[in-house]
Amino acid sequence: MDGKQAAGRRAADEIKDGMTIGLGTGSTVYYFLEALAKKVANGFKMTGVATSQKTIDLANEWKIPMHALNDVAKIDVTVDGADEVDSKLNGIKGGGGALLYEKLVAKASARRIWIVDASKKVEQLGAFPLPVEVVPFGWKHVHAYLSEKGYRPELRYAADGQPYVTDAHHYILDLHLQSIANAESLANELDHLTGVVEHGLFLGMTEKVIIGYPDGHTETLEK
Numbered sequence: 012m013d014g015k016q017a018a019g020r021r022a023a024d025e026i027k028d029g030m031t032i033g034l035g036t037g038s039t040v041y042y043f044l045e046a047l048a049k050k051v052a053n054g055f056k057m058t059g060v061a062t063s064q065k066t067i068d069l070a071n072e073w074k075i076p077m078h079a080l081n082d083v084a085k086i087d088v089t090v091d092g093a094d095e096v097d098s099k100l101n102g103i104k105g106g107g108g109a110l111l112y113e114k115l116v117a118k119a120s121a122r123r124i125w126i127v128d129a130s131k132k133v134e135q136l137g138a139f140p141l142p143v144e145v146v147p148f149g150w151k152h153v154h155a156y157l158s159e160k161g162y163r164p165e166l167r168y169a170a171d172g173q174p175y176v177t178d179a180h181h182y183i184l185d186l187h188l189q190s191i192a193n194a195e196s197l198a199n200e201l202d203h204l205t206g207v208v209e210h211g212l213f214l215g216m217t218e219k220v221i222i223g224y225p226d227g228h229t230e231t232l233e234k
C-alpha cells in the first residue's frame with residue numbers, strides 16, 4: 012500500500028448510502044473510486060458527479076452511477092486530490108488539468124474532502140507550479156503579462172508535443188513561483204485577469220484533508 016491508496020480507501024468510509032458525491036480527478040482519487048465501486052457492487056446506493064472525462068471513464072468502467080453537474084440540485088460531499096496543502100487547508104490543484112471542473116463541483120458541494128499522501132503537505136504553497144487555465148485565443152498576451160509580473164509562466168504540453176487542452180478546451184499556463192507569499196492577493200489578481208478562466212489556488216475550499224502514509228495509516232486535518 013502507498014499513502015495515496017491509504018487516503019483513498021479511508022475517504023470511502025465517509026460516504027453514506029443515498030449520497031450524491033463529487034468525484035475528483037487523479038491518481039489518489041483512483042483508489043477512492045476503486046473502493047466506492049466495491050461498495051456499489053455490494054448494493055450501496057449513490058450518485059456520482061465527475062470532475063473530468065478521465066473520472067467519467069473510470070466510473071463507467073466500474074459501474075458507478077453518474078449524473079452531470081447540471082442534473083443534480085446539490086452535492087453532499089466531494090472527494091478530490093490536491094497537489095499541495097498547507098496547515099490552513101488551502102491548496103494548489105490542477106496538476107492533472109482538471110481545476111476548472113473541480114472548482115465548479117467543489118463550489119456546488121456541501122462538504123469537501125481532500126485525499127493526499129504526505130508529500131503534499133507544505134509550509135507555504137508555491138513549490139508546485141500553479142496551473143492557470145486560459146482561453147487559447149490570445150493566450151500569448153496573457154503569457155507575456157504573467158512573465159512581466161515575474162510569475163514565470165510555462166505553456167503546458169501534452170505527450171504528443173501539442174499544447175495540453177483541458178476538458179473545457181482551454182490551455183494551461185503553469186506558474187513557476189517557487190513560493191506564494193500572499194495566496195489571497197494572487198488569487199484575486201488571477202480572478203480578474205481577462206483571458207484567465209480559472210486558477211489552481213483553492214483557498215478555503217475544503218473542510219477535511221485525509222493524509223495517507225505508506226504503512227497504511229491516515230491522519231485527518233479538519234477545520
Ligand SMILES: O=C[C@H](O)[C@H](O)[C@H](O)COP(=O)(O)O
Pocket residue numbers: 035036037038039040091092093094104105106107108109110113
Ligand atoms: O487536476 C488534477 C487534480 O487537481 C488532482 O486532484 C491533483 O493534481 C492531485 O492529483 P494526484 O492525486 O494524482 O497527485
